[in-house]
Amino acid sequence: MRRLLPSLSALHAFEAAARYLSFTRAAEELGITQSGISRQIKNLEEFLGLTLFHRSGPRLVLTELGAAYYRDVSLTLDKLQEVSMDAVRGRSIDTSLILGTHPTLASRWLPMMLGSFIDRHPNIPIEVQCADTNLDFETTRLDIAILRGVGSWLHARCFKLLNEELVVVASPKLIPPGTQCSPTDISDYIQLQNAGQPSLWMHWLRLSKVNYNGRLQGPRFAYFDMIINGAINGLGIALVPSFYVRQEIECGTLHMPFGAPIASGEAYFLVYPERKSHQPSIGVFRDWLLKEMRLSRHSTDNARFYCQRRPVQASE
Incomplete structure (x- = not known):
């Protein structure tokens, strides 16, 4: 019929x-x-x-x-x-992975990690796509995701990878290295804004436990990657997750005049749909990444991803 x-x-x-x-x-x-x-x-x-x-x-x-x-x-x-x-x-889809994550994480952190996985598992094809935090795991095409949040997604299994820390960075062209600023000094500079997290600066001020009545304004950018590039070019100061700018701080293109990173209260998680939990390639990737994260931790969750802390902290 x-x-x-x-x-x-x-x-x-x-x-x-x-x-x-x-x-x-x-x-x-x-x-x-x-x-x-x-x-x-x-x-x-x-x-x-x-x-x-x-x-x-x-x-x-x-x-x-x-x-x-x-x-x-x-x-x-x-x-x-x-x-x-x-x-x-000519091969099963179960051997491949469609991986989704935030654009800046995909461009800055993920490539450094994936080389090890590809070397160990060359027969597992990987496709990387951008993914939103509000992903619907009941219908998504993604096999696995790395997302920022508090660890609560419907129809999904999640595993914590690292805690998020926020840091204010600036170019040496904008603020001379060695300058020690207090949180309220942000009003002296243009504050680069994240369009997707418009209250991020206010959140950082609350975490810094200061009363601030100055302005919170500046050009808005869609992604942290754009904000970081803006800071490198001296457009203003940037508030970003610390592990995104580890290399820039190590090589001196950015520094931390407002002090050390502060825990934001959120974290990054490995997440995948419940309905795909049987897929062998997901299990292989999950076990590999969790092992890499355990090996990378020393005294804190973020040891591998910490910015190299330079002697410019306000407490010094």
């Missing part, structure tokens, strides 16, 4: 629109017009006899049935992709 199935193009259109909650962004991803997305979804709704989306003011919202259908369709499309990749590569 012929299977009663919607068209694959309609499912692609629906999955993209549901993922972005936007016909426009779905159209951009699939390379078709917005009206084409709308038409595909209308055809799918007529085929199913269901309403998959409704409008809440200007926002596109999944109906309850639409949300449940999205989860199932996303998993089904993932499986179709897996079996297609198996056929093309």
Whole structure:
């Protein structure tokens, strides 16, 4: 008997629109017009006899049935992709890894770590993608992720890797090395802002236990990598996780005029979907990274990732 199935193009259109909650962004991803997305979804709704989306003011919202259908369709499309990749590569998808993490972590920390893994496991192909902290592990295509947070993700298993510490850094061109500043001195400089964490400077001030009534403003950047490059070029002072700038501090392109790093209260975790916990390559990567982290710790969780502390601390 012929299977009663919607068209694959309609499912692609629906999955993209549901993922972005936007016909426009779905159209951009699939390379078709917005009206084409709308038409595909209308055809799918007529085929199913269901309403998959409704409008809440200007926002596109999944109906309850639409949300449940999205989860199932996303998993089904993932499986179709897996079996297609198996056929093309002649090997099981279980031997490969799609790894997601934050953009700056992917560009600064991860490459230093992956060399060891690739040397030991050359037969496990790795693909690295950007991932958001609010990842949906019930539907994500990622096999494994390294994320910042407090260790709470639904439908996932997580393992703590290292605690996050925040440090204020500056270029020697902006603040001469050896200068000792107090937290309230940040008002003397442009403070480079993280668009994704707009309250980060205020959080650091609270951690520093100071009362501050000055301005908190400066150019906003999407990622820490951009902020670090801005600091290197003397645009302003930057507040960043300390392990992102370890090399810059060691070589002197940045220094810490406002003192040593301070624990932020958050950490970085290895996270993967519960539904993929049987995948052998995930277990291999997890065990390797956790072992690397244990070996790298000396007296603190962050020993391997600490900035080289120079004698510019305010307490000196």
